[in-house]
Amino acid sequence: DTGVSQNPRHKITKRGQNVTFRCDPISEHNRLYWYRQTLGQGPEFLTYFQNEAQLEKSRLLSDRFSAERPKGSFSTLEIQRTEQGDSAMYLCASSSHRGRTGELFFGEGSRLTVL
Amino acid sequence: GDSVTQMEGPVTLSEEAFLTINCTYTATGYPSLFWYVQYPGEGLQLLLKATKADDKGSNKGFEATYRKETTSFHLEKGSVQVSDSAVYFCAPDPNTGNQFYFGTGTSLTVIP
Numbered sequence: 705d706t707g708v709s710q711n712p713r714h715k716i717t718k719r720g721q722n723v724t725f726r727c728d729p730i731s732e733h734n735r736l737y738w739y740r741q742t743l744g745q746g747p748e749f750l751t752y753f754q755n756e757a758q759l760e761k762s763r764l765l766s767d768r769f770s771a772e773r774p775k776g777s778f779s780t781l782e783i784q785r786t787e788q789g790d791s792a793m794y795l796c797a798s799s800s801h802r803g804r805t806g807e808l809f810f811g812e813g814s815r816l817t818v819l
Numbered sequence: 820g821d822s823v824t825q826m827e828g829p830v831t832l833s834e835e836a837f838l839t840i841n842c843t844y845t846a847t848g849y850p851s852l853f854w855y856v857q858y859p860g861e862g863l864q865l866l867l868k869a870t871k872a873d874d875k876g877s878n879k880g881f882e883a884t885y886r887k888e889t890t891s892f893h894l895e896k897g898s899v900q901v902s903d904s905a906v907y908f909c910a911p912d913p914n915t916g917n918q919f920y921f922g923t924g925t926s927l928t929v930i931p
Contacts, residue, residue, distance in 0.1 A: 747908070749919035762919075805851045807912075
């Protein structure tokens, strides 16, 4: 078990470009979460999958954002037409539905800088 | 709406000092509660948890007691070390009523 893996770790892009982040959860975890974290703030919830089904989406997830988990394993988060306000750390976490509680296992994050 | 409120930081303590970081929650029902820690340059990781009222979670010398009557889950450590310097986040169990939010985090710096 290698933990939650996120790629790329850093992405610098120009305003208006599209970016995609990938998350590989812990293999036996069926729940996968995306959060956004800005400096000095706690993680802000973006969206949540159980297996391949996207069950919750935050109001923060504008129509420029889309997330998929096509086979219930890895997930991608795409941001279209990036804006400077999208600069943040994008965190992925996974959890197991089999435990009594849903503690999250986080990846190290993908840092986005929009110039 | 549901939320957690954490003590604002940053907090700076000398080594071996006593630490308290306050967390209170407003939630539908009584979810399990977690403290996560984020060390510099690393991802968030679970520090400790409590699943019901009067439950005490503990790990690495840290403790937190789930107090239903005051809706609190304060984090404590009797003697902090430099290696405890990190940001600490309080959060409810997302499995309980889809509560996905985190506290704003409390930054702790321990000086020798």
